[in-house]
Amino acid sequence: MTAPALTRPAEDLPDAPPPLGRNRDYRMLWTGSAVSALGSSISSLAYPLLVLAATGSPTKAGLVGFANTLPNLALPLHAGVLVDRFDRKKLLIVCDAVRALCLASVGAALLLGHFWLWHVLTVCLIEGAFTVLAGIAGQAAIRNVVRQEDLDRAFARSEARDRAAMVFGKPLGGVLLGMTRSLPFLADAASYLVSLAALLMIRRPFQARRTERPAEARPGAWTEIGEGVRWVLRQPFIRVASLLVAGSNLLFQALFLAVIVLLHQANASGTAIGYVLAAAGIGGAAGSLCATWFRRRLPLAAVVIGANWIWALLVPVIGLTRSPLVIGATVAGLAFVGPVWNVAVEVYRLVNTPDELQGRTTSAVTLVAFGALPVGSLAGGLMLDHLSGRTTVLWLAAFMVLLALAATASKAVRTVPAPGRARQEAAA
Template identity: 90%
Template structure:
């Protein structure tokens, strides 16, 4: 028999978080993340444009996205163990420090007149790895920073923050790249340092009190990973929603590259491309402001099935025109739906998940949902190298229709038990 576990006494536990309007710690986290998101939005456009300008190869431009998102496929499960074992705030500070150093190295190299594809790919890989860890730690932490009843509004504000960063960051990335190649990357490095400083000002712990176990009673990393995966597999809706996100993420990652290539071939300027892609931020910000309203009024199944059909109807429009205005409006429509989906699905998952396994369950969902991103970048680059931009978009449209059909046919989506106010109600949209 193992030694009994020792827990922290109740008087050592932190007081409950204040309401969102008076929550200083949430404001610090939100502000730091907003600046960091702005920097990431700047370089998300600067990376492929830099490689496309330096090499002229859509395939190599796709490799950048592949390297940056590959950690989503390789690291989430082990990152989840770290998030549940160690102090989440310290992990987030470490992630910001490493990413600032990486982006600073690219900016410095370009400032000195050097471009090495291997260097950019390596930085993308390292930055992506620590972004995975930061994303899992941040999601696992949020439930301890805000009240349970404020979760949906906190998520909606985070979505609005990220989409607003996209509105400003995309055109700013093209503009800064036009001034000098190093500027977008130096700006992103500085944004991570601002995020780090904001985290240092947060007083509230990012996890609940942990049970202290003797060394012989601790599980191996593999056993802890298995525990998180088992929980996700036991939840039909969480499992199926993760697969649907994986499919849409793969297709949108390829579509993102296709839009850049289509506009580049139409001789649009880097700044103009940035403005078109910034439309995604406008649409996403609008969706963020509406997300809480939709979540509280529509069944979860309606949100999931409806989102997939709206995407299926809008994606083909990108391939039917070369007009930046029409493409931008379509991208805005696609992005509007994303926050509505994210807030509804993520609040549901975080609400039903015990805090002590938040990191591992988030990592399992991340592996499935975002592990498709590198495949999308790679597939998009290969398709654009062998097909026209229009043909690539039409193929992606057909796949999106299949995804919408799968969502509609899924019993796990159509029937889902959702936490209500003091009770659980069964939803069935059949």
């Protein structure tokens, strides 16, 4: 059975974008985002290593990750309102400019021989906040840059881009940091400038034409947030899929910590552990290349239910072996499935969401999905403090089986409507 054909909604721009192979604006957007993703991957490794080298405190190094991810809990809903209210391209340009300045300030301070923890934490917090806004704006914009029949391929290429950045960026971050402490941060600042330049060269607007309301006629931010949240709640499949994503994100955040502990207990070298973690990027990139093929040939219900059961079968393998080779192959398999899920589910959501609600619905789904990450880190740490690595993985495997059973039993998943129909049902 093939996936249902995608149809252009009435509120879309009247002049259709060209096919993906001839879509200059999409190529510019993808290229700028690829360079930016590589820069972010470089600095994500350099931040904790810099703080560890300067302070010798793992706790202070952990604060860096906390500051950078805190906006994922605090800002998505309000960011969605901004994305739906204002010009999305201008918002993305502002995000790149602010992040470039922040990273350049860290690089400049280090060049001058200065390190201040408060400065690094502030930059991490600001960069994280504007990254949340940029992520929601970019995802809401993509439907107006490519044809809807090309959405799945566009998302697959984005997934491949991000996974490749993870594979190459983290080792590169270590190399640049070894050359001079300022270089990773200056490289990330330059990557944001490249992304900004690419945005300036895009001619197509990032939102459909709509009637602008004067500021005094606009409802309050919480009213607009409520509109997006209620729309998601009225979509049974999107609601259930978001909860399933939150559950799997929580599990995988704890699982990867357990993988590191297991390998460390097996006396694996740091290089071997690095290769195992890099396998996630390689598997994810491979899954990205196949995601469009699966989306067009399998019903959405089969993708969702199948992905959960594949994860349920693979997770316990990690707890039953200490071989870095077997664990690496299993991690790659787990990561392979992720893009297949992401492309199928996200294309469905974008097709069914009115353009004027794209930012707010994306922010609501993002809050649920990424809000689970710190919970997963906390849960994984607590379990590993009281249980062995193998026992922790087997408990996580049991949790994954429960998620797979929930996906299989869900009527919203098994009877997911065709693209376009969910919007009509919500409007009714």
